[in-house]
Amino acid sequence: MVIYISFLAAAIGIYGMIVCRNMIRKVISLGILETGTTMFFVGVSAATGLTAPVVPGLDNLGSSFADPVPQALIITGIVINFSILCLLLVFTIMLMNRYHTIDVNTIEKILEKEE
Amino acid sequence: MEVLLLPIIPVTCGTLAVLLRRKRKLPLTLFFISCAATIVVILTLIGQDKTYQIGQWGAVGVTVGFDELNLPFMLSSMIVAAAVCLSASTRAIYDGYFYGLVMMLLGGLNAVYISRDLFNIYVTFELASIVVYILIAYGKKGKQIWAAMKYALLSTVGFSIFLIGAGLAYMEAGSFSFAALDDVGDLAGALIFAGLAVKSGLFFLSMWLPDVYNSTPAEIPLLSGMVIKAEDYLILRFISYGSFTWLAPMYLAIGTISAVIGAVYAMSTQKSQRILAYHTFSQIGFIVTASDIHGAWHAFSHSIFKGLLLLSCGKVGERLKTNDLSKWKGNIRLSEYIPILVGSLAIIGFPLTSGYVTKGNIIDNVPFIAVVMLTIASVATVISFCKLVFIPLSRRPLKLPLQLIMAYAILASGILFHGVIKFDYYKVPESAAVIGAGVLIYFLIRKHFRPLSRRFELLDESIIMFMVFVAVVLTVLIL
Numbered sequence: 100m101v102i103y104i105s106f107l108a109a110a111i112g113i114y115g116m117i118v119c120r121n122m123i124r125k126v127i128s129l130g131i132l133e134t135g136t137t138m139f140f141v142g143v144s145a146a147t148g149l150t151a152p153v154v155p156g157l158d159n160l161g162s163s164f165a166d167p168v169p170q171a172l173i174i175t176g177i178v179i180n181f182s183i184l185c186l187l188l189v190f191t192i193m194l195m196n197r198y199h200t201i202d203v204n205t206i207e208k209i210l211e212k213e214e
Numbered sequence: 215m216e217v218l219l220l221p222i223i224p225v226t227c228g229t230l231a232v233l234l235r236r237k238r239k240l241p242l243t244l245f246f247i248s249c250a251a252t253i254v255v256i257l258t259l260i261g262q263d264k265t266y267q268i269g270q271w272g273a274v275g276v277t278v279g280f281d282e283l284n285l286p287f288m289l290s291s292m293i294v295a296a297a298v299c300l301s302a303s304t305r306a307i308y309d310g311y312f313y314g315l316v317m318m319l320l321g322g323l324n325a326v327y328i329s330r331d332l333f334n335i336y337v338t339f340e341l342a343s344i345v346v347y348i349l350i351a352y353g354k355k356g357k358q359i360w361a362a363m364k365y366a367l368l369s370t371v372g373f374s375i376f377l378i379g380a381g382l383a384y385m386e387a388g389s390f391s392f393a394a395l396d397d398v399g400d401l402a403g404a405l406i407f408a409g410l411a412v413k414s415g416l417f418f419l420s421m422w423l424p425d426v427y428n429s430t431p432a433e434i435p436l437l438s439g440m441v442i443k444a445e446d447y448l449i450l451r452f453i454s455y456g457s458f459t460w461l462a463p464m465y466l467a468i469g470t471i472s473a474v475i476g477a478v479y480a481m482s483t484q485k486s487q488r489i490l491a492y493h494t495f496s497q498i499g500f501i502v503t504a505s506d507i508h509g510a511w512h513a514f515s516h517s518i519f520k521g522l523l524l525l526s527c528g529k530v531g532e533r534l535k536t537n538d539l540s541k542w543k544g545n546i547r548l549s550e551y552i553p554i555l556v557g558s559l560a561i562i563g564f565p566l567t568s569g570y571v572t573k574g575n576i577i578d579n580v581p582f583i584a585v586v587m588l589t590i591a592s593v594a595t596v597i598s599f600c601k602l603v604f605i606p607l608s609r610r611p612l613k614l615p616l617q618l619i620m621a622y623a624i625l626a627s628g629i630l631f632h633g634v635i636k637f638d639y640y641k642v643p644e645s646a647a648v649i650g651a652g653v654l655i656y657f658l659i660r661k662h663f664r665p666l667s668r669r670f671e672l673l674d675e676s677i678i679m680f681m682v683f684v685a686v687v688l689t690v691l692i693l
Contacts, residue, residue: 109374116371117677122363129370136374136381143381168274169384172333176377179340183370186347190363197356203673210357214428 101142108135122191122201126184133180140173215266217280219255220288221325221338224248228317235310245299245313249292252324256288265330273389277330283507284327286514287447291440293628294521295320298433300621301525305431312352319345319437326444331390332380332406335448336373343369343413346441350430357429364673365422365438369413371677375684376409383457395455403457404691407449408684414449415442415498417472417479419683421676424668427491428537432528435487436521439494443513446501450513453505464690465505466580470587473499477594482666485537486527489598493561494520496591500576503584508575515560515568515632522625523557526550527602529618539601546605547612553622558599560629562652563592563645568632574641589648596652600660 112132119125148163152170195201198209227248231241265279295316302308322342329335343366351362380390382402387394395403411419420442427435452458453465476495483489497516501509530550531537546554560567563574573592577585614622669675 109378112374113371113677113681116367117674117681120674125367129367132371132374136377139378139381143385146385169381172390175333175337179337179344180370182344183340183366186344187363187366190351190359190366193351193354193359194356194363197359206360207672210360213357 101145102139105135105138105142108132108138111135120203122194122203122206123188125203126187126191129187130180130184133184137173137177137180140169140176144169216255216258217264217266217278217328218268220252220280220328221321223251223255223321224317224324225321228314228321230314231310231317232314235314237310241310241313242299242303245317246296248317248320249296252288252292252320256285260285273391273394276334277391278328279330280328283447283451283510286510287443288324288327290443290514290517291320291323293624294436294440294517297521297525297621297624298436300617300624301529302433303617304615307353308433312349315345315349316437319349319440323440323444327447330392332383332392332395333390336377336380339444340373342441342444346438349437350426350434352434353431355429357425361422361425361429364425364676367673368420368422368676368680371680372409372412374409375405379403379405379407379409392451392455395452395457398457400457400460400691401688403452403455403461404687406452407458407461408687410445410448410452411468411683412680413442413445414502415446415494416468416502417475417492417495417499418670418679419468420495421671421679423494424488424491424671427494427524428485428487432525432532435490435524435528439517439520439524442494442498443517446498446513447510449502450505450509460691461687462505464687465502466584469499469501469503469505470584470591471499472496473503473591474587474594477591477598479666480598481594482663484539484601484663484665486531486539486542486602487524487537489601490520490523490527493595493598496595497561499591500573500588503580503588504576506579508572508579512572512576515572515629518625518628518632519557519560519567519569522553522622522629523561525621525625526553526557530554539605543606545608547608547610549612549614551605551607553626554602556626556629558603560633562596562599562649564649565642565645566630566633566637568629568636570641570645571633571636571638574638574645577644592648593652593655596649597656597659600653600656604656 109132112128112135115128116125119128144165147166150164152164152167191201198206227244231244234240259280263281265277268276299313299316319342322338325338326335329338347362347366351359379402383394383398384390386398426438473496476492476499480489480492501513530546534545560569563570577588
């Protein structure tokens with residue numbers, strides 16, 4: 100179930116990236132796509148069980164644990180995605196200061212004229 | 215475990231260079247120290263085919279390795295980075311921070327080359343990519359920031375799809391290691407391949423490339439070219455695994471299409487940096503069509519001759535303040551023309567240059583239909599580079615800075631050394647026929663070149679085309 104919802108989130112993100120002309124919205128759509136990917140990894144972890152893979156005193160040995168490896172790795176993915184989103188927002192601010200617009204089509208037209 | 219030194223040395227030197235950026239010559243010295251140390255490590259590894267496990271974690275642990283496919287890519291990135299740093303040392307805007315970033319990029323790329331598991335590839339590649347986004351926007355001009363933004367948006371979408379593919383591979387095989395790619399279904403392979411394609415430098419997929427080449431200072435496109443090669447390395451590496459073998463006809467199809475369309479676009483334009491950008495699409499098409507060790511060596515020779523062309527044309531463009539070839543006529547000096555000529559001869563496959571050797575090897579090892587398409591692309595390449603080769607020169611002398619001459623010399627010696635030691639007589643008639651046909655057609659049609667539509671290069675269209683490509687790959691998989 101989580102896996103299907105994550106695919107839906109990724110699809111919404113991609114749709115947003117294609118449809119939105121506003122740069123901030125494009126970046127937010129990219130955020131949704133990345134969140135979808137993160138959620139997919141949560142789904143992959145949950146495929147083996149739902150109990151948290153933390154065992155104080157080994158009480159829960161009978162239950163099936165969530166796979167800790169994808170969870171541990173995707174934390175790195177979250178950090179990378181966060182830093183890229185920040186970088187993109189910085190670029191957006193810099194473009195806004197130069198061209199006084201965040202509309203993608205307008206910026207592309209201005210740049211074509213500059214050339 | 216000396217393999218681990220390959221990323222550690224440049225990243226450590228890069229961090230030191232950033233910390234000590236105010237010292238005048240120290241960052242550049244650190245760069246050359248890291249290059250020398252890395253080359254020593256590579257020399258000790260040549261001819262070996264090894265993989266190492268870090269720690270006792272079994273299938274979920276980190277695996278690194280080195281084999282013959284790594285060598286051309288590592289060498290080319292080192293040579294190109296050395297040329298970039300020498301050329302950059304002539305400018306005041308590049309401080310220690312710039313050299314630090316270049317070293318981190320080199321370390322990040324070496325980490326991609328030695329990684330043998332999918333998640334490490336993602337992390338190290340994103341590290342290298344973030345450095346490149348910053349380097350592209352380093353001049354802080356509007357065009358450069360836009361080029362970096364477009365590149366970052368497109369490649370992040372690609373890498374999200376790659377990550378889903380990697381997750382599927384883990385679900386099926388219980389491991390992220392490359393070895394698991396033999397045991398997983400075709401869907402994981404399809405998503406990994408489609409995700410990687412956005413940065414590979416193929417036409418219709420990497421349409422951020424002309425903007426990056428056209429808007430940044432002469433040194434930066436060479437660095438983004440290094441990242442493209444890392445992507446191509448992964449495409450070449452993955453084809454040998456079970457879940458990718460069904461993609462071989464697709465490699466052939468998109469490789470040949472990109473080779474021909476890239477060259478046709480290059481033929482139609484009059485802007486020097488655009489010609490070079492479209493030719494990157496074309497040459498990457500050659501590499502992807504071959505998808506073997508010959509493709510890897512073509513990636514090596516392409517890095518070097520394209521580096522020489524980008525640097526020399528970029529410097530002329532900066533001096534004359536235009537990339538328009540019609541305004542270069544009669545204004546270009548002999549000292550600027552020589553590196554352009556050497557690079558152009560290599561890209562058209564003139565005997566005794568590296569392009570002749572590697573293009574010849576590719577054409578000898580691909581199916582007949584690909585030979586036809588690649589020959590058409592080669593003729594179109596000759597036609598478009600005739601614009602640079604037959605450009606009228608100015609008689610006034612121009613003295614170039616010593617560092618720039620050294621940068622040109624490093625790249626040109628790479629081209630000629632590779633071309634001379636691997637020279638083979640039997641392909642000379644073939645090469646002469648292609649070059650002769652190209653020159654003849656150029657003189658017949660040179661008045662009729664008109665720029666083609668650049669609609670594909672707009673951001674939204676680029677994303678749509680990439681999504682169409684993903685849909686095509688998935689449809690082929692289902693059928």
